Amino acid sequence: MQDLAALFDKSAAVLQHSLVGGRYLVAKHHLEAGDVVLQCPVLLTAQLPSWRKRICYACHRMCQARLALRCKGCEQQLAGQAPSETQQRASAAVGAFEVLQDHAAELGKRERLEWLSALTFLRQALVKACWPEIPSLDELLPLVGRIISNSFGTYPDRGAQDSTEDDLLTQAADKADNASFFNHSCHPNCYVHRNPTGATIIAMQPIAVGQELTISYIDEQLPQAARMLALQRDFFFRCNCSRCSFGLREGSSRRKAKRG
Numbered sequence: 001m002q003d004l005a006a007l008f009d010k011s012a013a014v015l016q017h018s019l020v021g022g023r024y025l026v027a028k029h030h031l032e033a034g035d036v037v038l039q040c041p042v043l044l045t046a047q048l049p050s051w052r053k054r055i056c057y058a059c060h061r062m063c064q065a066r067l068a069l070r071c072k073g074c075e076q077q078l079a080g081q082a083p084s085e086t087q088q089r090a091s092a093a094v095g096a097f098e099v100l101q102d103h104a105a106e107l108g109k110r111e112r113l114e115w116l117s118a119l120t121f122l123r124q125a126l127v128k129a130c131w132p133e134i135p136s137l138d139e140l141l142p143l144v145g146r147i148i149s150n151s152f153g154t155y156p157d158r159g160a161q162d163s164t165e166d167d168l169l170t171q172a173a174d175k176a177d178n179a180s181f182f183n184h185s186c187h188p189n190c191y192v193h194r195n196p197t198g199a200t201i202i203a204m205q206p207i208a209v210g211q212e213l214t215i216s217y218i219d220e221q222l223p224q225a226a227r228m229l230a231l232q233r234d235f236f237f238r239c240n241c242s243r244c245s246f247g248l249r250e251g252s253s254r255r256k257a258k259r260g
């Protein structure tokens, strides 16, 4: 198993393990609002067929011309061997990816059936291709669960502001990287700035050394019931952040006060 802590060497975050809640990140030193916590390069990219030959393997930028031979972003030639740094980053990402929570058991019945039929098709293709070791469905489903519940959307070149959910769905390219260790909070202290080459996690407020670093996976402006629904539906977990726990207590004490 690779050294996961090393993924955060050059960042303001430290990886911690909790027996009940899995991994989480805390501030390495005091942070002010606007401080960069972590730079997350794109590490794994799932390309749609229509994107083939348009994404640079080195900087993961989309190239405008379909058959471009050289990336305009980093001047790398698009054909040929990937540089070893990219290969190293990719294998580090796979190691980190393997330990993430998969929630495979919590996939909805319909979603599970859809994935099982796609994975059965994949296995048949691997058999036909004489693949040396065919993974079982029980091995493949957790991979799907990890991708669904831990990846970030990568936006097309025009930038996050103009992008819509539809862009994400139709042009979906996902990445799994060190940013996948940030837990969610409905009252986060960091936000994610996404761009085509990766993501940057930025502090939104002063954060004390040792304090947990959190981001929001959803629109945290939603009311509590809608937030819980979105997290359960899209990420398969029940939120235990301080705002939700406080909200529940607040709701019950308000009801008590009404009854009293």
Ligand SMILES: C[S@@+](CC[C@H](N)C(=O)[O-])C[C@H]1O[C@@H](n2cnc3c(N)ncnc32)[C@H](O)[C@@H]1O
Pocket: 021, 022, 023, 024, 099, 100, 101, 103, 149, 150, 179, 180, 181, 182, 183, 184, 185, 235, 236, 237, 238, 239, 240, 241
């Ligand atoms: C992106 S990962 C974060 C790292 C994760 N703690 C781990 O050890 O793999 C997302 C997963 O962490 C857990 N998680 C994150 N935020 C949470 C929260 N506010 N309440 C409960 N579980 C949370 C959920 O299991 C979720 O699927």
